[in-house]
Amino acid sequence: MKRMIKPSIPEHSDDPRVTIALTVNGETVSRTVSVRMLLSDFLRHELGLTGTHVGCEHGVCGCCTVHIDGKAGRSCLTLAVQANGADIRTIESVANGDGTLHPVQQAFKECHALQCGFCTPGMVMNIVNRFEEPGPLDLTDNGIRDMLSGNLCRCTGYINIIAAVRRAAELMGRA
Amino acid sequence: MKPSLFGYHAPKTLAEAGAILAQDADATVLAGGQSLLPAMNFRVAAPSALVDIQHVEGLKGISIKDGAIAVRAMTRHREFELDEQVRQANPLVAEVMQHVAHVPIRNRGTVVGSLCHADPSAEMPLLLTLLGGSVIAQGPNGAREIAAEDFFTSFLTTARKSDELVIEARFPLLPAGAGWAFDEVTRRHGDFALVGVGCIVTLDAQGKVQTIQLAACGIADRPVRLTEAEAMLKGSTLTPDLDAAANASLSAVVAPDDMHASASYRRRALKALITRMVTKAASRVRPGAPS
Incomplete structure (x- = not known):
């Protein structure tokens, strides 16, 4: 039979490679990577942390949001080499080791704030970080919409996500 | 959606960075990467x-000196936004700052990077x-200061030479007692402005305009000072002259129709924003107050 399917992935790459060392979810990791590897691909393909989702790869959808040195940021708009020496936190670190959900995750569950769930890791990482920032939170509808404005959801229509952020504030004593 | 191949340098000193830029005219400075990396992922930039x-x-x-806020090149938008001294x-x-993209983008993107990217509809320019x-540009022969009006030369183009690194931007403080306002029209919150207008105004004891600064983005290939309107409003009591001044600004709209808005829509948005921003800025004037 004629072979129709033929992989075209090159077996080796001539990309310049750099060895990077960084902390991911508290663990020190070191890898030698292509200079053009995005942090999102590094987390997913090099480390197998596939909870960080890749949607648009140009910074619009927010699905790939992780914490970079304690601040929420787009892992698709960060090169892995830029994260050399950085402290990265992904969705895999948010729930407790025993499986107990983080209050933001608990609130998303209670309020039915996810349907397909593709955008959820980015939403959670963004909101968790906003709750970690000092200073008052604007928990009006407009304030929460502003907090969520960098994350797209194509299922829910956002209403339950807004409710979940408010519920998370209650659970965390920030309401 | 992956960038094409490039060489990567992570210098530790200005001299090292300068040497690389001087050697390779096609090398680009990477700061926060929030404009550059999308362009590279799309392969618009290579x-x-x-x-x-x-x-x-x-x-x-960030430091405040000589009547200006000095923002160094790696200062993120969010730091500039939340800094108490700046406030x-x-x-x-x-x-x-409320209008610059979204918090996760502001956490990474830098103020100076946005200036150097020079998007004509962006807020920082x-x-x-x-x-x-x-801005202060550091080149092989030392540093030079470039005024904003000379720095933004065209669409995504600045007066920075390829062997220069912009190390600092200087944002002057407001005049004593001045009122201020900024707003923009966008398709969605956080998007680039279709039109944005900012105004800074001081009034004398009689309520007449002492000084006024008025500028717009999204209407041309670079941000524009609306000097004609400024001249018409200076010395006026605002209300009777505002409509005429706004009308006089409409010829500044030279951006062609695009997928987001027609030039005629931009003119209408510009007029509405000028009227609102001048009025709002004037309402915030604190006569006799220290700056």
Whole structure:
């Protein structure tokens, strides 16, 4: 039979490679990577942390949001080499080791704030970080919409996500 | 959606960074990457090399000196937005910052990077133009100060030479007692402005305009000071002259129709924003108050 399917992935790459060392979810990791590897691909393909989702790869959808040195940021708009020496936190670190959900995750569950769930890791990482920032939170509808404005959801229509952020504030004593 | 191949440098000193830029005219400076990396992922931009300046000594932080806020090259938008000293010294900054993309983008993107990217509808170039600020470009023969009006030369183009690194931007403080306002029209909150307008005004004891600065973004290939309207409003009591001044600004709209808005829509948005921003800025004037 004629072979129709033929992989075209090159077996080796001539990309310049750099060895990077960084902390991911508290663990020190070191890898030698292509200079053009995005942090999102590094987390997913090099480390197998596939909870960080890749949607648009140009910074619009927010699905790939992780914490970079304690601040929420787009892992698709960060090169892995830029994260050399950085402290990265992904969705895999948010729930407790025993499986107990983080209050933001608990609130998303209670309020039915996810349907397909593709955008959820980015939403959670963004909101968790906003709750970690000092200073008052604007928990009006407009304030929460502003907090969520960098994350797209194509299922829910956002209403339950807004409710979940408010519920998370209650659970965390920030309401 | 992956970038094409490039060389990567992570210099530790200004001299090292300068040497790489001097050697390779197609190398690009990487700061926060929030405009550059999308362009590279789309392969709209394909620099030969990236000079990642995040580890370069002395490029972090904000200081207030000589009547201006000095923002170093690696200072993130969010730092500029939340800095308490900046809020006191120039409340216009925080008002503008609300409109720059979203918090996770502001956490990474840098103020100076946005200036150097020079998107004609972006807020940072408008803010620098409105305030009459400047940037400091470090080149092989030393540093030079470039005024905002000379820095933004065209669409995504600045007066920075390929062997120069912009190390600082200087945003002047507001005049004593001045009122300020900024707003923009966008398709969605956080998007680039279709039109944005900023205004800074001081009034004399009789309520007449003492000084006025008015600027817009999204209407041309660079941010624009609306000097004709400024001249018409100076010395006026605002209300009777505002309509005419706004009308006189409409010829500044030279951006062609695009997928987001027609030129005629931009003119209508510009007129509405000028009227609102001048009025709002005037309502915030604190006569006799220290700056």
